Amino acid sequence: MAESMQGLKRTHRCGELTAALEGQQVTVMGWVQKNRNKGGLVFVDVRDRSGVIQVVFEEGKTEAGLLEKAAKLRAEYVVAVTGTVEKRSGAVNESLATGEIEIIPEGLRVLSESQTPPFPIEEHTKTREEVRLKYRYLDLRRPDLQRNLMLKSRVMTLTRQFFAEEGFLEVETPMLGKTTPEGARDYLVPSRIHPGCFYGLPQSPQLYKQLLMCAGMDRYIQIARCFRDEDLRADRQPEFTQIDMELSFVDVDDVIEVNERYLSRLFREVLGIEVQLPIRRMTWQEAMDRFGSDKPDLRFGMELTDVSDVVKDCGFGVFTGALDQGGTVRGLNVKGQGAMPRKKIDKLTAFVKDYGAKGLAYVAIQEDGSVKSSFAKFMTEEEMASLIRAMDGEPGDLLLFAADKQKVVWDSLGALRVELGKQLELFDKNAFCFVWITEFPLLEWSEEQNRYVAMHHPFTMPMEEDLPLIDTDPGKVRAKAYDIVLNGNEIGGGSVRIHQDDVQEKMFEVLGFTKEQAYSQFGFLLDAFKYGVPPHAGLAYGLDRLVMLMAGQESIRDVIAFPKVKDASCLMTEAPTPADQKQLEELGLLVKKEEKTADEKSL
Structure with a gap:
């Protein structure tokens, strides 16, 4: 039977105990990692996110009822233990941070019992990922995943600190916005109040952060949730997090300079690694010619x-x-x-x-x-x-x-x-090799659409010296765009934005937009630009991908608490699921069942 805490207070996390606390009474709470019953001697390892501590119940030293209770503990029971910190009577466990101490218990409460888990809660498990994701709340108890999430939290905290010190304002932008057909597919949200109309979940805060520059915010930062309805791979999810920024009255070098200092501080304080500054730069053309990739691995x-x-x-x-x-x-x-x-x-x-x-x-x-x-x-x-x-x-x-x-x-x-x-x-798997890729093509030819499309987005500034080519040879126009690459992975990208009306109109013209089409999609931004817009530029990091590389993981799923699988579904909650008929009616939606062909029916 589970017991209540009855006013009992935790004094320390398990991994925080040290030999300096010898002789002191402490109370720890956590999950039973192991229970080794040697007859009159019971060793119980108690685990929380900070680490593991050994508790020793010994006949003659421990109250009989307590020893009997300890012998019945099973893996993943939640317990509270009160006792005295002592140096280990046996051999020191060098592999544990708390390996030279143990707790001699005076009290034990079983706060919650557990069924046998479907897989062992241990580091580097061999359990199939599908099983682990179905029971993700158990998977997240594993110390290696917990370390990943703690590292991610540390990165987010340091990011906010650094950019606050640099004069950036953290501003939230809307989740429910205007859907735009350019780029990746949007996730659509139907409106109940406006039947037949839809919001688009943001693929990025791009337009809003440019409007914030129009509004005089000067330097903006946001750790932003973003959504893209596209096919998944190891470093891609349908919902993800960006470290998103925009700066006014700057050019390429200004954005690169502040971000080099950010990366230097981040890697020094989180991983103890010195990033050599300035970070190497390479043009897109050189990267493609030498490495066949605009995200070259230079290790x-x-x-x-x-x-x-x-x-x-x-x-x-x-x-x-x-x-x-x-x-x-x-x-x-x-x-x-x-x-x-x-x-x-x-x-x-x-x-x-x-x-x-x-x-x-x-x-x-x-x-x-x-x-x-x-x-x-x-x-x-x-x-x-x-x-x-x-x-x-x-x-x-x-x-x-x-x-x-x-x-x-x-x-x-x-x-x-x-x-x-x-x-x-x-290459050395423990090495971190950064490079800036610059001077991307402004446009790329789409065989599917039979027209030029923006390699980044329609608001990217061409390099001034290439502007005369935009009418005669648009494919050769370079952009004031830049990506930051780490070990063959693009971890961030950005550009200087167009702030001149004539250049923006020319860009839309090259992309095949009529003036009416441009205003239909981006009218609110173009109208804002009529009222005095500063030169501005920005950059966004893929937070999950950055943390994945810092943690030495192969997949961003290992640094996201509740990730989706390849078909964008959640194995734990079974989302997405059909909506209730009443909900559909309120939204004015009708789900049309797919009709089978005659050939399919005969199968």
Whole structure:
């Protein structure tokens, strides 16, 4: 039977007890981690979020009724223990922060009993994630997940402190806003009072924070909840948290400078790691050419090499055919892997096909200098020697090539480089390597929409020197946009915003908006800009992704208390679920059942 606390007060958390408290009476409360009954000696480990403390019930030293009660304790019972802190009579447990002390109990209360959990509450559990997420409230008792959430809380606290000291105001922006079709899909919220109308949950506070600059707030910060109805992956969730900011009367360097100091302080105070300032900068073009990615992992080398000029007149049709179509031929030198089995090379070929490549060509340079290649018969000895020289190939190296449209080659070799980095353990997993990626293209061509779309959003400022190109060659216009990248992950991004009417109108024109369409979607912002808008810029971090990297985790689900799974559902609450018919009627909604085709009915 569970007992009440009856005025009992906790004096310490379990992990806070130290040898300095020897001889003092304390009261701890928590969950039973283990109960080891040795007959007249019962060892009970009590756990809370701070750690574990051992409580020793011993015949002759402990009241008989208390010893009998302790022997019946089971894992996950919630208990309160009052007793005296003593140095351990047995061996010190070096793996525990409290390993040199124990509690000799004088009182024990069972505050709550527990059924046998569906999986052990322990670090680095092997239990399937689906089971853990169904019982997430139990999963969150595990010390490793609790450490992740405590680290996240620390990051949020330090973020607020830092930006408050820098003169930023924390302002909340609405959750129920105007839905906009540009960008990712919105989550829609039907309005009961306005039948047939919908709010959109914010994908970011972008428009509101620009309005706050119009309102003279000068420096804004918010730890903001955001929502995007898009497909999930390891570092993406349908609802997530941004560290969102906007600054007035600034340019690119001002935003970067304050954020470098923020990252430096954050990593120093949370992880004890010094971030070298200034953080390296690299243009988008350089990042793509060297690493095939606008979020390059700089913890290791293995850069892409453009060999288009070297092979343009060779006899290998795959290379020359790609170049004739306006494409490119690039390669990776995988040092020391010339003896890689063909079966493994075939797996790498299958890997790049997921990124649009038709295949991989390879040259394996043997230790004696001889060559094995998938295309050697199409090349003269001179052509092959020139190609190997261009790739800095040496005996024992494996050279891998892709030939296709530039984007396909970048995407496939960029992803292959990262995959090989992981497989061959080419980088220090404990290293943190930052880089700013700057000068992104302002626009990118959408084959689906047959028009240019904004790479970031329609309010990103073009680089002034590229403005003359916006009419003649819009694809070459660079943006005053910047991403902060850590270990191959974009952790934040932002830009200088357009604040001039003529530039904004030109941007909408290039994007294919009529003036009426622009005002239909963004009229409230454009109207606000008529009343004096300061030059402004901003940046937003993905808080969950940042904490994931700081905690050394592979998935953001491990730093979110109650995450969704790949189909955006919650295994614990079973959300989303059908709405009650009365609710639908109040909202003027009718759920249409999907009609099965004749073929489906026959199955």
